Amino acid sequence: MTPSPTQPFPKQAAKPAVLTVPAFKDNYLWLIHDGVHAAVVDPGDGQPILDALRENGLTLTAILLTHHHADHIGGVPLLLEHTRVPVFGPANDGIAAVTHPLKEGDRIDVPGLDMALSVLDVPGHTLGHIAYVRASGTPGANWLFCGDTLFGAGCGRLFEGTPAQMAQSLAKLAALPDDTLVYCAHEYTLSNLRFAEALEPGNKALQLRIEADSRARGTHLPTIPSTIAAEKATNPFLRAAEPAIVDSLVAAGRLARGADEVATFAALREWKNVF
Numbered sequence: 062m063t064p065s066p067t068q069p070f071p072k073q074a075a076k077p078a079v080l081t082v083p084a085f086k087d088n089y090l091w092l093i094h095d096g097v098h099a100a101v102v103d104p105g106d107g108q109p110i111l112d113a114l115r116e117n118g119l120t121l122t123a124i125l126l127t128h129h130h131a132d133h134i135g136g137v138p139l140l141l142e143h144t145r146v147p148v149f150g151p152a153n154d155g156i157a158a159v160t161h162p163l164k165e166g167d168r169i170d171v172p173g174l175d176m177a178l179s180v181l182d183v184p185g186h187t188l189g190h191i192a193y194v195r196a197s198g199t200p201g202a203n204w205l206f207c208g209d210t211l212f213g214a215g216c217g218r219l220f221e222g223t224p225a226q227m228a229q230s231l232a233k234l235a236a237l238p239d240d241t242l243v244y245c246a247h248e249y250t251l252s253n254l255r256f257a258e259a260l261e262p263g264n265k266a267l268q269l270r271i272e273a274d275s276r277a278r279g280t281h282l283p284t285i286p287s288t289i290a291a292e293k294a295t296n297p298f299l300r301a302a303e304p305a306i307v308d309s310l311v312a313a314g315r316l317a318r319g320a321d322e323v324a325t326f327a328a329l330r331e332w333k334n335v336f
């Protein structure tokens with residue numbers, strides 16, 4: 062069959078890729094797509110997603126949500142006005158729009174895409190917060206969509222959960238393969254790195270990351286995705302057991318010598334809130 066101007070060959074689906082859609086002041090909305098179909102993660106705003114779909118010739122096939130905050134779900138009504146697609150999201154985070162409630166251990170085949178995601182419960186920022194993991198085994202194709210749990214060199218604020226819950230959630234994420242790409246929902250990296258540097262001025266990997274990410278932001282490039290390996294090497298919230306970090310907290314009068322790891326984590330989170 063020959064394509065006519067009105068009936069071109071249908072677009073061929075490619076391997077899934079991730080498109081960065083900036084929104085608001087510092088949010089990233091993620092479009093997972095194969096050149097034909099797309100699933101959006103945490104559409105806090107609808108219009109930038111509609112624009113990105115149109116510009117890239119993509120059809121929306123699913124919405125994936127990590128938690129109930131407005132900057133992550135605010136665009137859902139507008140998107141549903143345009144296309145009725147399934148809305149995947151946490152079973153226990155109070156999101157009325159969710160049609161497919163998820164909890165840890167669930168695995169979904171993303172509608173329209175040749176791709177599976179598994180679900181982790183990561184309470185702390187909110188109590189029902191979930192994360193989506195793509196464990197493809199292929200380098201560059203292991204992905205984590207973690208909302209406001211793990212950030213570049215930081216972690217989300219504890220609006221609902223306890224330090225112990227958040228520390229445990231972060232430990233789950235840190236246990237993912239080193240090459241897992243970390244697609245978090247905010248560009249907070251440079252501010253987080255300033256805090257990390259105050260805690261661990263002698264961390265060489267941290268110094269290199271500060272240089273690289275400062276260069277990226279200097280030209281308005283995203284620092285996200287990062288990797289689990291980079292986070293384990295530089296993110297103080299994954300390094301609460303490091304003697305240098307404990308020493309810095311003790312020296313700042315924010316932690317008693319001999320405190321356990323959860324207390325150290327809590328002291329880190331509290332200091333960051335006012336840093």
Ligand code: ZN
Nearest residue numbers: 128130186209
């Ligand atoms: Zn949030």
Ligand code: FE
Nearest residue numbers: 130132209246
């Ligand atoms: Fe957020």
